[in-house]
């Protein structure tokens with residue numbers, strides 16, 4: 001599929017055009033084509049080691065493809081310097097990863113404020129938005145608590161609040177219920193359902209059939225080959 005074909009019609013939020021990734025001699029991703037339209041809720045499933053996280057890192061602009069193109073809002077981002085990619089990432093993409101970028105010793109509010117680094121907002125507005133986002137995810141009683149003192153579910157909520165406050169276009173989640181008990185995991189999935197209903201684009205990597213069943217589309221990764229249902 002060409003870049004033109006991928007971006008024909010409605011411009012996807014993120015697209016992969018013939019993307020491969022190799023580590024040394026090992027080819028982890030076969031050429032992957034994927035277009036994620038605004039409002040999509042996509043689950044990516046597959047066996048351990050099949051290449052899901054590798055693809056998620058490419059979608060999140062945390063890594064660069066060996067060949068092919070990563071396209072954000074219709075613009076190929078591969079040639080951008082690191083600081084432009086970081087700015088685009090901060091404004092466009094939110095991350096709910098197990099151990100990703102929460103500062104354990106800062107308050108929940110401060111962590112959410114950091115997500116707005118690239119928004120150029122005055123401090124008072126950052127604080128207001130951070131509190132509103134924490135309220136949205138059910139953490140209005142934990143504004144001053146630090147992630148180091150929080151449960152896994154609360155930490156996931158801080159990460160989600162950080163993305164909401166930054167007004168990102170797409171949320172990437174890696175095993176969002178992986179370390180959570182079933183009731184807490186269900187509450188995170190409920191929150192995802194609500195955010196999806198509000199129009200947020202979601203891409204979730206999961207081993208769980210229950211998580212995949214919540215998504216609108218399921219893609220399966222097998223030995224670096226992605227098959228989208």
Ligand SMILES: Nc1ncnc2c1ncn2[C@@H]1O[C@H](COP(=O)(O)OP(=O)(O)OP(=O)(O)O)[C@@H](O)[C@H]1O
Nearest residue numbers: 023026028046047048049050051052053054055221
């Ligand atoms: N930085 C790296 N250097 C070398 N090999 C890597 C690197 N990252 C991933 N790999 C390899 O790429 C393959 C796919 O890994 P990846 O983490 O993408 O799989 P996954 O489907 O996300 O697995 P899991 O479900 O266990 O997280 C594995 O064989 C892994 O060892």
